[in-house]
Ligand SMILES: O=C(O)CCC(=O)C(=O)O
């Protein structure tokens with residue numbers, strides 16, 4: 001039951017006000033759900049407007065993070081993700097070039113620095129005491145006044161928006177409106193990456209400046225070419241990206257292999273679906289390949305993707321109503337196992 005035609009050339013913009021409005025009718029929410037469902041089948045990306053997160057907070061999160069990345073390397077290193085952190089929840093700062101994108105038979109270093117944060121667990125939490133993988137406290141950045149507080153508020157807002165969007169998508173899939181709540185994704189094992197992409201230094205890139213530039217502007221990019229973030233799909237359910245308003249860098253691949261720009265649109269977030277939707281919908285929704293190339297100007301770029309994920313222990317399996325009479329196309333998977341298999345390969349530190 002594959003209903004997607006993915007030769008898109010643009011990314012739809014969806015007004016999600018009715019999903020947030022406590023006075024909305026089920027029919028009104030279903031109408032938004034149908035638009036989301038169509039975007040998920042045909043593109044895998046969509047912009048949301050009237051999402052309810054105030055622009056001031058969204059901008060403050062980026063501006064404070066920009067100032068944080070300006071701090072000296074030794075200060076940033078105070079919250080560095082080190083080999084030791086792998087035992088302590090995999091959170092922290094990664095310097096330029098320590099993050100990698102894996103390809104068959106190799107990897108490519110991404111040209112960005114970042115702070116990774118996850119759902120927070122105090123040291124005394126039983127899951128941390130028991131040594132559960134990826135469970136631990138967040139090393140919140142505290143050097144810029146108000147940064148931590150802004151990030152914590154922003155996380156709560158993203159959880160609330162993510163839950164609203166997932167209720168809409170559930171309706172679009174003709175599932176119970178609360179399907180993605182409770183033991184499925186009602187206690188999301190969220191991830192937030194705060195990312196700084198300096199402009200790509202083309203002359204320093206491995207295959208030489210002019211040919212590198214030509215390759216970056218063309219449809220195919222050689223693996224040796226340095227990218228801000230290599231081509232990938234996201235691991236979980238739903239990603240909500242807060243990106244700088246004046247830089248064009250995020251690109252989305254359509255079925256013809258063409259890259260479609262997901263440029264910032266003021267007042268919106270660009271959102272995309274991840275691998276877990278592919279499994280739950282038995283392939284009806286396919287996560288779309290995307291990459292980041294910051295070459296548009298000498299400007300650096302800040303983006304803060306928030307990943308709304310299933311609960312850590314959720315078993316994700318193709319839904320029988322989406323399999324019809326066919327056997328499921330994908331094996332079931334426990335979200336926490338999938339996350340570990342991905343995260344443990346992401347760093348060369
Ligand atoms: O920076 C962006 O726009 C998106 C980054 C991204 O795709 C990711 O971190 O998964």
Ligand SMILES: [Fe+2]
Pocket residue numbers: 232233234290
């Ligand atoms: Fe991504």
